[in-house]
Amino acid sequence: MSKVLVSDPIDQAGIDILSQVATVDVKTGLKPAELVAIIGEYDALMIRSGTRVTEEIIEAGTQLKIIGRAGVGVDNVDVPTATRKGIVVVNSPEGNTIAAAEHTLAMMLSLSRHIPDANTSLKKGEWDRKTFVGAEIYKKTLGVVGLGKIGSHVAHVAKAMGMKLLAYDPFISTERAEQIGCHLVDLDLLFQQADYITLHIPKTPETTNLINAKTLGKMKPTTRIINCARGGIIDELALADAIKNGKIAGAALDVFQSEPLGDSPLRSLGKEIILTPHLGASTTEAQVNVSIDVAEQIRDVLLGLPARSAVNIPGLGPDIIEELKPYMQLAETLGNLVGQLAGGRIETLNVKLQGDLATNKSQPLVVAALKGLLYQALRERVNYVNATIEAKERGIRVIETRDASARDYAGSLHLEATGTLGTHSVTGALLGEKEIHLTDVDGFPINVPPSKYMLFTLHRDMPGIIGKLGSLLGSFNVNIASMQVGRKIVRGDAVMALSIDDPLPDGILEEIKQVSGIRDAYTVTL
Numbered sequence: 001m002s003k004v005l006v007s008d009p010i011d012q013a014g015i016d017i018l019s020q021v022a023t024v025d026v027k028t029g030l031k032p033a034e035l036v037a038i039i040g041e042y043d044a045l046m047i048r049s050g051t052r053v054t055e056e057i058i059e060a061g062t063q064l065k066i067i068g069r070a071g072v073g074v075d076n077v078d079v080p081t082a083t084r085k086g087i088v089v090v091n092s093p094e095g096n097t098i099a100a101a102e103h104t105l106a107m108m109l110s111l112s113r114h115i116p117d118a119n120t121s122l123k124k125g126e127w128d129r130k131t132f133v134g135a136e137i138y139k140k141t142l143g144v145v146g147l148g149k150i151g152s153h154v155a156h157v158a159k160a161m162g163m164k165l166l167a168y169d170p171f172i173s174t175e176r177a178e179q180i181g182c183h184l185v186d187l188d189l190l191f192q193q194a195d196y197i198t199l200h201i202p203k204t205p206e207t208t209n210l211i212n213a214k215t216l217g218k219m220k221p222t223t224r225i226i227n228c229a230r231g232g233i234i235d236e237l238a239l240a241d242a243i244k245n246g247k248i249a250g251a252a253l254d255v256f257q258s259e260p261l262g263d264s265p266l267r268s269l270g271k272e273i274i275l276t277p278h279l280g281a282s283t284t285e286a287q288v289n290v291s292i293d294v295a296e297q298i299r300d301v302l303l304g305l306p307a308r309s310a311v312n313i314p315g316l317g318p319d320i321i322e323e324l325k326p327y328m329q330l331a332e333t334l335g336n337l338v339g340q341l342a343g344g345r346i347e348t349l350n351v352k353l354q355g356d357l358a359t360n361k362s363q364p365l366v367v368a369a370l371k372g373l374l375y376q377a378l379r380e381r382v383n384y385v386n387a388t389i390e391a392k393e394r395g396i397r398v399i400e401t402r403d404a405s406a407r408d409y410a411g412s413l414h415l416e417a418t419g420t421l422g423t424h425s426v427t428g429a430l431l432g433e434k435e436i437h438l439t440d441v442d443g444f445p446i447n448v449p450p451s452k453y454m455l456f457t458l459h460r461d462m463p464g465i466i467g468k469l470g471s472l473l474g475s476f477n478v479n480i481a482s483m484q485v486g487r488k489i490v491r492g493d494a495v496m497a498l499s500i501d502d503p504l505p506d507g508i509l510e511e512i513k514q515v516s517g518i519r520d521a522y523t524v525t526l
């Protein structure tokens with residue numbers, strides 16, 4: 001049975017799902033060294049934002065197939081290392097959207113009306129109505145930085161509360177922004193005009209310290225900033241300074257450059273600042289959503305099924321995989337076959353999508369072909385996650401071409417591999433939408449379904465060859481299941497494709513190559 005380690009507090013609903021297919025150990029609060037020491041036993045790791053999944057942990061996780069982040073941000077996971085190791089990383093892109101958006105709105109209102117400090121003052125026995133005079137958000141301008149799932153929901157509610165909306169998101173169209181009621185502007189204008197600025201972007205090299213002394217200097221003294229996205233997008237020292245010196249009116253922060261927040265000048269500021277300990281996703285509803293969402297994906301991957309929100313299989317969502325599954329199997333089989341025919345170190349793989357396939361997305365098929373091509377070298381260590389990286393690291397050049405005019409089959413795939421031992425090509429198509437057929441080997445037309453053990457010969461098309469080969473195989477007790485010859489001209493060169501019931505015994509391939517008329521022979525296992 002598979003083993004799953006849950007290293008952060010996760011709602012029981014997800015643990016119940018995982019328990020159907022795996023032994024689940026919940027061990028929270030582990031130190032990095034403790035995690036390194038035990039991770040080697042586990043097939044899957046499920047986390048929230050507390051566990052930092054570093055390169056060292058991933059390297060120690062020799063059995064890991066999947067890392068599931070019960071939330072959105074995967075910045076606490078070394079995704080490039082996981083990808084290189086063929087480990088799927090999944091998240092829950094929508095499970096906590098509403099929770100994070102509502103926390104943002106709560107922060108904005110609390111900040112405007114000084115609710116946390118008024119509450120503390122009253123609980124201390126005071127009745128102070130002067131200190132806590134607030135500001136209305138009605139008719140104020142909200143600048144939304146990042147108009148994705150959370151930013152859009154914040155914008156939607158803020159609009160209903162009578163706010164004017166500006167937004168900055170270079171990856172969103174003007175039409176989409178206008179649908180949400182936002183006017184897309186450049187960042188400088190947003191900084192200059194917004195009364196409230198709310199951040200809903202990932203932390204990337206471009207967004208790190210986006211709010212700094214210089215950008216704070218562009219804002220109005222009445223501006224308030226809310227960050228429920230990621231720490232590190234704001235330079236915290238510059239922010240504390242700007243608030244202390246009245247350059248902006250205040251800030252509400254849920255996330256910090258380093259969590260838990262240590263000694264920080266932010267802590268000593270007054271009612272102009274509200275701090276919460278990364279609570280954006282902390283609602284009962286969101287925790288159930290993300291726990292179920294991620295646990296289902298871990299369960300599926302452990303059962304050999306695709307994950308619906310893998311962050312490191314670009315372009316290979318489950319809908320695409322489902323739609324292209326038969327063609328991906330075709331690409332993988334052809335990749336495996338051409339890799340074995342070419343032998344040696346492959347330098348170039350030419351992937352040609354023909355007929356109806358020419359209009360299809362090529363990326364999943366290229367990934368599948370590479371997975372097949374690298375199977376002999378990497379066996380189970382190659383998968384859809386790391387096939388492209390592994391190929392790149394081996395210096396394999398991939399060339400994609402399309403030929404919509406090739407009409408022998410509705411859609412066919414042609415792979416040509418060039419390596420240190422020469423060039424070979426194979427073409428295949430699907431019959432009845434599912435059954436894989438090899439339709440061409442090294443330019444010779446054939447029509448055979450691939451089988452586990454196959455033998456291919458390149459020979460002269462002349463009487464007696466088939467008989468000699470049959471006798472030779474018979475003398476080694478190799479049973480032929482099917483045989484087909486493909487030729488271009490009578491008595492020219494030809495290719496023979498044989499399906500055999502067992503692998504060829506050692507040494508027999510060399511004997512086959514000695515048969516008069518046989519120029520070359522290849523045995524493959526698919």
Ligand SMILES: NC(=O)C1=CN([C@@H]2O[C@H](COP(=O)(O)OP(=O)(O)OC[C@H]3O[C@@H](n4cnc5c(N)ncnc54)[C@H](O)[C@@H]3O)[C@@H](O)[C@H]2O)C=CC1
Pocket residue numbers: 071072073074093096097100145146147148149150151168169170171172200201202203206207228229230254255278279280281282
């Ligand atoms: N505080 C908390 O507990 C939570 C925090 N988050 C964080 O909230 C943030 C937003 O999450 P979602 O809305 O779900 O993500 P999303 O992916 O739906 O939206 C992010 C948006 O940012 C935009 N973007 C990317 N780079 C940008 C840049 N340089 N400038 C402007 N826009 C840029 C993207 O185009 C996208 O529209 C993430 O950082 C996520 O990790 C999410 C859930 C809970």
Ligand SMILES: O=C(O)CCC(=O)C(=O)O
Pocket residue numbers: 048049050070071072073074096278280281282
């Ligand atoms: O797990 C959590 O509570 C943090 C949520 C979060 O930051 C995210 O989903 O990106």
